[in-house]
Amino acid sequence: MGLTKSEIFTEKQNKLAQMMKALAHPARIAIIQHLVKTQACICGDLVEELGLAQATISQHLKELKNAGLIQGTIDGTSVCYCISPKAWNQYKVAFDAFFVSFDNKDSCC
Amino acid sequence: MGLTKSEIFTEKQNKLAQMMKALAHPARIAIIQHLVKTQACICGDLVEELGLAQATISQHLKELKNAGLIQGTIDGTSVCYCISPKAWNQYKVAFDAFFVSFDNKDSCC
DNA sequence: TCATACTATCGTAATATTGCGATATAATAG
DNA sequence: CTATTATATCGCAATATTACGATAGTATGA
Numbered sequence: 001m002g003l004t005k006s007e008i009f010t011e012k013q014n015k016l017a018q019m020m021k022a023l024a025h026p027a028r029i030a031i032i033q034h035l036v037k038t039q040a041c042i043c044g045d046l047v048e049e050l051g052l053a054q055a056t057i058s059q060h061l062k063e064l065k066n067a068g069l070i071q072g073t074i075d076g077t078s079v080c081y082c083i084s085p086k087a088w089n090q091y092k093v094a095f096d097a098f099f100v101s102f103d104n105k106d107s108c109c
Numbered sequence: 110m111g112l113t114k115s116e117i118f119t120e121k122q123n124k125l126a127q128m129m130k131a132l133a134h135p136a137r138i139a140i141i142q143h144l145v146k147t148q149a150c151i152c153g154d155l156v157e158e159l160g161l162a163q164a165t166i167s168q169h170l171k172e173l174k175n176a177g178l179i180q181g182t183i184d185g186t187s188v189c190y191c192i193s194p195k196a197w198n199q200y201k202v203a204f205d206a207f208f209v210s211f212d213n214k215d216s217c218c
Numbered sequence: 219t220c221a222t223a224c225t226a227t228c229g230t231a232a233t234a235t236t237g238c239g240a241t242a243t244a245a246t247a248g
Numbered sequence: 249c250t251a252t253t254a255t256a257t258c259g260c261a262a263t264a265t266t267a268c269g270a271t272a273g274t275a276t277g278a
Contacts, residue, residue: 003232003233003234003266003267004134004135004136004233004234004265004266004267005136005160005161005266005267006135008159008160008161009135009136009138009139009159010139013135013138013139013142014135016132016135016138017132017133017134017135017137017138018133020129020130020132020133020138021129021130021133021134023125023126023129024126024127024129024130024133025113025126025130025235025236026113026115026118026122026123026125026126027113027114027118027236028126029118029122029125029126029129029207030118030119030122032211033122033210035211036210036211039213041218043254043255044254044255050117050118051114051117052114052117052237052238053237053238053239054238054254054255054256055237055238055239055240055255055256055257055258056236056237056238057255058255058256058257059235059236059237059238059256059257060236061255061256062256062257071218072218072255073218074244074245074255075218076245076246076253076254077244077245077246077247077252077253077254077255078245078253078254078255079254079255079256080218081218082218083211083213085213085214085215088208088211091208092208095204095208096205096208098138099197099200099201099204099205101142101145102144102145102192102197104148104192104194105194106194109150109180109181109182109184109189109190109191112236112237112262112263112264113235113236113237113263113264114236114237134265134266136266152224152225153224153225161267161268162267162268162269163224163225163226163268164225164226164227164228164267164268164269164270165266165267165268166225167225167226167227168226168227168265168266168267168268169266170225170226171226171227183225183274183275185223185224185275185276186222186223186224186225186274186275186276187223187224187225187275188224188225188226219278220277220278221276221277221278222275222276222277222278223274223275223276223277224273224274224275224276225272225273225274225275226271226272226273226274227270227271227272227273228269228270228271228272229268229269229270229271230267230268230269230270231266231267231268232265232266232267233264233265233266233267234263234264234265234266235262235263235264235265236261236262236263236264237260237261237262237263238259238260238261239258239259239260240257240258240259240260241256241257241258241259242255242256242257242258243254243255243256243257244253244254244255244256245252245253245254245255246251246252246253246254247250247251247252247253248249248250248251248252
């Protein structure tokens with residue numbers, strides 16, 4: 001086992017879970033926050049900002065890129081990453097919709 | 110390795126990542142959505158709703174409980190789970206704050 | 219008390235994630 | 249062309265997650 005049974009869930013449920021997963025690591029949260037803060041695109045000084053090895057940062061960047069959250073363009077010998085506004089908005093909308101669905105003031109048990 | 114280096118991140122980053130992780134599985138999304146839909150507290154008919162074994166559902170419920178998102182009270186021979194409104198609101202606020210932090214219309218690269 | 223129904227936990231197998239050193243790849247500078 | 253710099257990928261080890269059968273625990277009803 002150890003394999004998520006995604007076939008028994010809806011497309012939306014799988015997608016939302018995958019979005020959450022993309023952000024379910026402090027390094028990726030930190031990367032996003034850094035990209036947000038330094039509006040300008042930032043490349044591999046993330047390696048210095050966070051205390052992780054270059055290979056590890058690169059791997060996290062790849063996951064964020066796969067999730068669509070960031071995009072990178074080659075800038076000389078380095079790569080310039082920044083947040084993808086379109087995907088960001090999709091995430092925002094999806095998360096909002098999820099959290100808006102429940103608005104009870106008091107628990108029932 | 111395989112051990113997240115949480116000590117190099119801020120408290121907030123770790124917490125937010127953990128919140129995301131709690132929802133980073135379609136089964137847990139489905140459980141929450143089911144609890145939202147059937148306002149009333151629902152117990153182990155989740156096993157029938159989703160197509161997972163009872164032990165698996167129980168495990169996911171435990172994780173959601175650890176995350177604070179749901180609470181369960183014993184109701185006769187079964188357990189009645191429901192969403193914890195307080196935690197739900199904390200999640201909503203935390204996620205909102207995260208997604209509000211960036212609001213650029215166009216990417217810079 | 220004893221059987222029944224429901225849930226939690228244990229143990230285990232399969233797979234995924236995290237982190238990093240080593241190495242490959244790509245672009246620039248000299 | 250060669251050296252340098254920056255990033256990506258490979259391969260591995262350690263750990264985490266997912267799923268489930270088996271079993272233990274707990275409350276109800278006969």
